[in-house]
Amino acid sequence: MVEEEGFQRYLAHAILWIGIAIVAFPVYLAIVASTQDNAVIANGQMSLLPGGHFLETYYQTLFVGTSGSTREPVLNMMLNSLVMALLIAVGKIAISIISAYAIVYFRFPFRMAIFWIIFITLMLPVEVRIYPTYKIVADLHLLDSYAGLSLPLIASATATLLFRQFFMTVPDELLEASRIDGAGPFRFFWDTLLPLSRTNMAALFVILFILGWNQYLWPLLITTRDDMQTIQVGIRKMITTTDALTEWPVVMATALLAMLPPVFVVVVMQKLFVRGLVETEK
Amino acid sequence: MQKQAIFQSKLLPYALVAPQLAIVLIFFYWPAAQAVIQSFLLQDAFGLSTSFVWFENYLELFKDPAYFAAIIRTFAFSFAIAVSSLSFALLLAVMADRPLRGSTLYRTLLIWPYAVAPPVVGVLWVFMLHPSLGVLSRYLRAMGVDWNPLLDGDQAAALIILAAAWKQISYNFLFFLAGLQSIPKSVIEAAAIDGARPMRRFRTVIFPLLSPTIFFLLVINIVYAFFDTFGIIDTMTRGGPGKATETLVYKVYTDGLLGGNLGSSAAQSVILMVIVVVLTGIQFRFVERKVTY
Numbered sequence: 001m002v003e004e005e006g007f008q009r010y011l012a013h014a015i016l017w018i019g020i021a022i023v024a025f026p027v028y029l030a031i032v033a034s035t036q037d038n039a040v041i042a043n044g045q046m047s048l049l050p051g052g053h054f055l056e057t058y059y060q061t062l063f064v065g066t067s068g069s070t071r072e073p074v075l076n077m078m079l080n081s082l083v084m085a086l087l088i089a090v091g092k093i094a095i096s097i098i099s100a101y102a103i104v105y106f107r108f109p110f111r112m113a114i115f116w117i118i119f120i121t122l123m124l125p126v127e128v129r130i131y132p133t134y135k136i137v138a139d140l141h142l143l144d145s146y147a148g149l150s151l152p153l154i155a156s157a158t159a160t161l162l163f164r165q166f167f168m169t170v171p172d173e174l175l176e177a178s179r180i181d182g183a184g185p186f187r188f189f190w191d192t193l194l195p196l197s198r199t200n201m202a203a204l205f206v207i208l209f210i211l212g213w214n215q216y217l218w219p220l221l222i223t224t225r226d227d228m229q230t231i232q233v234g235i236r237k238m239i240t241t242t243d244a245l246t247e248w249p250v251v252m253a254t255a256l257l258a259m260l261p262p263v264f265v266v267v268v269m270q271k272l273f274v275r276g277l278v279e280t281e282k
Numbered sequence: 283m284q285k286q287a288i289f290q291s292k293l294l295p296y297a298l299v300a301p302q303l304a305i306v307l308i309f310f311y312w313p314a315a316q317a318v319i320q321s322f323l324l325q326d327a328f329g330l331s332t333s334f335v336w337f338e339n340y341l342e343l344f345k346d347p348a349y350f351a352a353i354i355r356t357f358a359f360s361f362a363i364a365v366s367s368l369s370f371a372l373l374l375a376v377m378a379d380r381p382l383r384g385s386t387l388y389r390t391l392l393i394w395p396y397a398v399a400p401p402v403v404g405v406l407w408v409f410m411l412h413p414s415l416g417v418l419s420r421y422l423r424a425m426g427v428d429w430n431p432l433l434d435g436d437q438a439a440a441l442i443i444l445a446a447a448w449k450q451i452s453y454n455f456l457f458f459l460a461g462l463q464s465i466p467k468s469v470i471e472a473a474a475i476d477g478a479r480p481m482r483r484f485r486t487v488i489f490p491l492l493s494p495t496i497f498f499l500l501v502i503n504i505v506y507a508f509f510d511t512f513g514i515i516d517t518m519t520r521g522g523p524g525k526a527t528e529t530l531v532y533k534v535y536t537d538g539l540l541g542g543n544l545g546s547s548a549a550q551s552v553i554l555m556v557i558v559v560v561l562t563g564i565q566f567r568f569v570e571r572k573v574t575y
Contacts, residue, residue, distance in 0.1 A: 008480065012377040019374045020391045023451060026406040029417060033409065044415040095302040102298035105288050114299050121310045123562050127509045127531045128554040131538045131547060132313030132320070152309035155302055172287035185289045214399035216513040217535070232401045236517050239405065248409065255405045262397035267390060274456065277396075 027256070034058070034253040041248045053249060061253040066238050074254050077231040080149075081213055082261070084230060087150035088212030089205050096156045097197065100163035101189055105175075115164075122157040126218050134221050144228045149219055153212075158280045159204055166200050167193070203276035206269050210262040231258045314555065320548035339549040348525065349533070349550075356529040359443060360507035364500055367447035371454030372496075376484065378455075379462040389459070396452040400513030407445035408518045431519070435526025438519045442527050445518065446511045453506075454499055461495030462488070501565045508557065530554060 029048075033041055036051035062075045102108075103115050126133065133152050142148030170193065178188045219230045229237070235258060238251045266273050324335040343349045378388050398406075411418050413430040422429040431437040465488060473487045512531050515521060521528035521536060528536070534550045537543070 009380070009382065012380050012382055015377045016374060016382075016388050016392075019370070019377075019451075020388070023392060023395055023448070026410050026448070029410055030406055041415055044420065046415065046417060048417065095305065098298045099302040102295040104285055106291060106295035106298075107288055108292070108295045111295070114303060117311075118299075118302060118306060121306050123558045124310045124314050124555065125509055125558065127512065127534070128551050128558060129310070129313040129317060130534060130551070132316035132551075133309055135316070136309065136313055151305060155305045155310060160302070168285065172285065175287040179287075185291060185294060188289075210397050214397075216399060216401050216516075220516075232399050232513070235405055236401055239408070239517065248415070251405060252409065255402045258402050259398045262399070263394045266394050266397045270390060270393070273393075277453075277456065278460065 027259075030252040030255050034249050034256060036249060038247050038249050057249045057253050061250050061257065066247050066250050072226045072229065072234060074231060074234065074257055076227060077229055077234040077254075078257060078261075080146075080228060081230040081232070081258075083146055084149045084215065084219070085209050085212035085261075087146060088153055088215070089208035091150060091154040092156040092159050092208050093201055093204055095154065096159035097163050097194075097201070100160050100167055101193065103160075104164055104167040105185070105188075115160075118155070118160050119157050121155050126153060130217070130221065137222055143222050144225045148222050149215075149228075149230075150212075153215065153218060156208075159208070162200065162204065162279055163197065166197060170196060199272075199275075200279075202269075203272045203279060205276075206265055206272045207276035207280055210265060213262050317548045317551040317555075320544055321552045322545075323548075324545050325543075335545070339543075339545040340553075343546060343549055343553070351525070352528055352530055352533050355439075355527075356508060359439070359446075359511070359529060360504045362443045363446045363450065363507040363511075364503035366443065367450040367503060368454050368496070368499055370447070371451045372458050374451070375455050375458035375462055376488075378459055389456075392455050393452045395449055396456075398449060400446075400449065400510055401517045403445050403449045404514040404517030407441060407448070407514075411441055431523075433523055435523055438523055438527050442511065442515055442518060445514050446507060449514075450503060450506055454503070457495055457499055458492070461492050465491050498565070501561060505558075505561050505565075508554075508561075530557075 032048060032050050033046060034057050035054040036046060037053055040046060040051075061073075063073050065072045065074060099114075099118060103111060137143060137148045137152060140148075142151070174192055175188060178192055183191065214232065215230070216232045219233050220236070223229045223233060231254065235251065235254045238246065238254060240246050321339050322334055322336060323332045324338060325332045374392060378385055378392070382388070395403075410416055411422075411429070411431065413419055413432055419429050428434075429437065431441045469487060469491070470483060473483045478486065508529070509531055511529060512535070515527055515529065515532050516535075519527040521532050530550070531554065534547060534554065537550065538547045
């Protein structure tokens with residue numbers, strides 16, 4: 001054991017707490033601001049302690065929205081975000097796992113070509129193909145729809161790679177055994193491979209859900225109707241350029257509601273989250 | 283590497299890859315190809331005729347001082363974000379790597395910002411450092427700083443860099459901690475027995491062994507600064523004041539919104555694609571070789 005002097009241990013604790021404070025301070029401020037009166041905040045007189053407007057602000061945020069530019073209840077925005085995040089996460093996992101299954105367990109012409117076609121999409125993030133993709137989605141009449149929000153993001157080279165890698169480690173004996181039992185490709189996939197992939201799927205789901213929920217640029221472009229906007233887009237529209245009109249308590253409450261689901265997932269499913277993060281980056 | 287045990291079927295495998303292939307071709311390759319083709323075309327002011335102009339759109343871009351400035355700015359932002367976030371995260375990870383009481387609690391309290399969306403990060407920081415009502419701005423002004431990121435381009439840039447680095451701390455921390463925990467304790471103990479004090483152990487033993495992680499994170503952070511800062515910039519400064527916080531991705535977005543020059547906008551997209559290809563290439567080379575030390 002390497003020596004661990006008392007002073008050094010205290011120093012380590014102190015530095016970690018300072019780090020946590022720096023990381024948490026902006027969020028603490030948001031919590032405090034969401035419970036105070038807008039007039040006080042706008043004057044620059046905001047207190048660093050919680051105020052008494054908690055229920056009022058959150059009721060207005062969730063069920064009414066801001067009184068100015070976007071009169072859209074944030075609860076509705078959260079529902080849109082939830083549907084989009086689930087479609088993206090489940091869609092990516094579903095289409096990736098079956099492509100990986102085909103690539104690993106079958107021999108067919110253009111197998112590797114197809115693998116590479118999927119792989120190269122890694123280098124085509126939505127940011128580099130913004131307007132041409134927008135045009136295609138518009139031509140397909142998918143603007144302002146859940147399909148338009150999710151479909152162009154649903155392909156996943158990382159998920160396909162991950163499942164491929166995992167399938168390669170599954171022993172061949174399993175397939176031979178289930179074949180003796182008379183199982184075809186569907187039965188083997190459903191009864192053997194899918195249950196084995198459960199942890200991988202869960203870890204992937206955690207990461208993909210967070211990524212889906214946090215999408216911004218794409219929803220910003222293709223949603224024009226207020227009732228289709230996601231919470232990330234809604235929050236930007238709440239900050240008006242003429243500062244006087246921004247309702248800061250509502251904005252801060254929306255910010256907190258926007259981070260609640262993904263942060264909850266990270267904290268509660270920490271093991272799966274870390275696993276998913278490390279695996280998807282490799 | 284191939285599996286020995288496989289299924290025989292002519293059509294099934296195609297049916298299985300079809301959904302992913304369809305999405306990839308329609309929403310990835312088709313638009314990317316459109317961007318490449320468009321970047322070689324020039325449309326007249328009324329959109330009535332288009333002509334093939336070879337690399338003119340690209341040459342125009344590189345002659346444009348505003349585009350050149352955006353390139354320099356994006357690289358400067360990436361560098362600043364990566365260095366500040368990596369060094370702070372490394373400090374925290376080194377501290378958390380010790381056998382401390384409550385180390386799992388520390389980890390939980392440090393990793394959650396990963397889940398905060400960039401536009402939300404922007405909103406949190408803009409509120410905290412807003413020139414007229416920001417809580418921290420009061421203290422800055424009390425210290426004699428003439429703080430107004432709405433007017434001062436350098437201050438706006440600093441604000442973006444700080445906010446973007448803040449979000450990335452958790453990610454870097456996690457990977458540094460994993461990297462530190464994979465260093466064999468025996469190596470560190472050997473150095474300690476040789477009489478190396480903690481600082482020296484860090485400099486001569488731990489830091490070199492951590493170099494693959496540092497390199498990997500550097501690439502990831504640059505990619506992050508290039509692409510994921512869009513939401514932060516859009517909620518905080520919208521590229522302003524002037525063009526002080528306009529990165530390459532943000533420029534593609536605003537130029538496209540204004541609708542003007544399709545060819546130039548496409549050429550900008552293609553340049554971004556090339557940048558992604560280079561960065562991903564570097565990343566994969568590293569994963570293959572694990573960087574020798």
